[in-house]
Amino acid sequence: MGLSTAYSPAGSRLATAPLAAAAARRGSVQHLRPRRPLIATVRCSVDAAKQVQDGAATIAAQEPARHKTGRLPRFGVFCPTYDLTSDDKTKSWKKLVTIAVSGAAGMIANHLLFQLASGEVFGQDQPIALKLLGSERSLQALEGVAMELEDSLYPLLREVSIGIDPYEVFEDADWALLIGAKPRGPGMERAALLDINGQIFADQGKALNTVASPNVKVIVVGNPCNTNALICIKNAPNIPAKNFHALTRLDENRAKCQLALKAGVFYDKVSNMTIWGNHSTTQVPDFLNAKIDGRPVKEVIKDTKWLEEEFTMTVQNRGGVLIQKWGRSSAASTSVSIVDAIKSLVTPTPEGDWFSSGVYTTGNPYGIAEDIMFSMPCRSKGDGDYELVSDVLMDDFLWERIKKTEAELLAEKKCVAHLTGEGIAFCDLREDTMLPGEM
Numbered sequence: 001m002g003l004s005t006a007y008s009p010a011g012s013r014l015a016t017a018p019l020a021a022a023a024a025r026r027g028s029v030q031h032l033r034p035r036r037p038l039i040a041t042v043r044c045s046v047d048a049a050k051q052v053q054d055g056a057a058t059i060a061a062q063e064p065a066r067h068k069t070g071r072l073p074r075f076g077v078f079c080p081t082y083d084l085t086s087d088d089k090t091k092s093w094k095k096l097v098t099i100a101v102s103g104a105a106g107m108i109a110n111h112l113l114f115q116l117a118s119g120e121v122f123g124q125d126q127p128i129a130l131k132l133l134g135s136e137r138s139l140q141a142l143e144g145v146a147m148e149l150e151d152s153l154y155p156l157l158r159e160v161s162i163g164i165d166p167y168e169v170f171e172d173a174d175w176a177l178l179i180g181a182k183p184r185g186p187g188m189e190r191a192a193l194l195d196i197n198g199q200i201f202a203d204q205g206k207a208l209n210t211v212a213s214p215n216v217k218v219i220v221v222g223n224p225c226n227t228n229a230l231i232c233i234k235n236a237p238n239i240p241a242k243n244f245h246a247l248t249r250l251d252e253n254r255a256k257c258q259l260a261l262k263a264g265v266f267y268d269k270v271s272n273m274t275i276w277g278n279h280s281t282t283q284v285p286d287f288l289n290a291k292i293d294g295r296p297v298k299e300v301i302k303d304t305k306w307l308e309e310e311f312t313m314t315v316q317n318r319g320g321v322l323i324q325k326w327g328r329s330s331a332a333s334t335s336v337s338i339v340d341a342i343k344s345l346v347t348p349t350p351e352g353d354w355f356s357s358g359v360y361t362t363g364n365p366y367g368i369a370e371d372i373m374f375s376m377p378c379r380s381k382g383d384g385d386y387e388l389v390s391d392v393l394m395d396d397f398l399w400e401r402i403k404k405t406e407a408e409l410l411a412e413k414k415c416v417a418h419l420t421g422e423g424i425a426f427c428d429l430r431e432d433t434m435l436p437g438e439m
Ligand SMILES: NC(=O)C1=CN([C@@H]2O[C@H](COP(=O)(O)OP(=O)(O)OC[C@H]3O[C@@H](n4cnc5c(N)ncnc54)[C@H](OP(=O)(O)O)[C@@H]3O)[C@@H](O)[C@H]2O)C=CC1
Pocket: 103, 104, 105, 106, 107, 108, 109, 133, 134, 135, 136, 137, 138, 179, 180, 181, 182, 183, 200, 220, 221, 222, 223, 225, 246, 247, 248, 249, 250, 251, 279, 329, 330, 331, 334, 437
């Protein structure tokens, strides 16, 4: 059983503790304090230091302090026994932003959490709190992640807490980065994956709806991310549907890289790159509207056959090729693309450019079916919100492919009707299409 491991006052590992087991059964993670008392003694207030030296008695003594600051206890060195408020007053910092991350013990999160804590994403004047969601399976690993965050001494990282109950972990979240999902195993039908992971996202949608900040921004990464995001929306009616994103930024980045390689330019010369549709092998990397050095791609790359065939397939299958070489799916570049996706929402989009995100289609200006999550071109004023770009070109090649990826998403939606409150599911996925990471 993957239950919490406690630490003795001297810092040595104890066997799985009954108190932790009981806490895990209740659905919350209680860290037995003191953990690593030397650090705590140095960095906690005098009162806390005294408690730390009192060993087991400390646990009871700290209980009231934990509950004052919310339901979830903070982890280790981030314990709420310090008074950082006077310290924070001397800094020209913004108000704390709370970021919840699911699948926090997984490979993508192992990169992302450190990028978030470094200030690279939200800025060097933005303190953050990280709330990490795991499961009984991953609880020990999650403690390991939190310990590495402690040891990194990030000044902007003010709080870390870990838990296995989304109703606790998502409480007051300003951002929810939903990464955790079961990977598709050999021989597993896409419909089965939709059902298993859909259930996770239905539960997490309900939890967000109940406890997160009413304007929480949600980025769904766990696959199949478009339909998982739709399930989340349907289970979170109090949160604006516009606040939900399915991550297609990795696909955009991959497409920019391929165009730059072909044109013999550095990739910062590629702009206006749209990925249309599903994060799957039906996705459409749009070379009609993309630009290289401000010029239409088709003026720079005259090989239309390459654009229509090789370019498109390379982007669609990039994740699978990487898995064949690496033996595991993209983690670092996915993390970078999550960072890019967040930055695109919190900084104004450069004049004339746009970015791709899987967003809710209702009210879209392109004639794409309503009520699905579809990757489209977006612009932001940097306030966390976005608007769709309306002045895009469309031709038969592009439209035909958009209709194919749209059909796939509409079919996926029918498969999860039981999770979206739309009746009985009927799953007829004609082509068992792949995630980009599958081949
Ligand atoms: N949209 C995109 O561009 C991309 C999406 N992805 C997707 O991101 C997700 C996470 O990838 P990655 O971090 O590499 O994966 P990992 O396998 O490293 O981590 C995934 C986490 O998911 C959690 N999980 C939740 N439910 C289950 C379940 N039923 N069975 C097993 N694990 C579960 C596990 O954590 P715990 O036990 O704590 O719940 C696990 O740590 C995957 O769905 C992947 O397909 C990957 C790359 C790109």
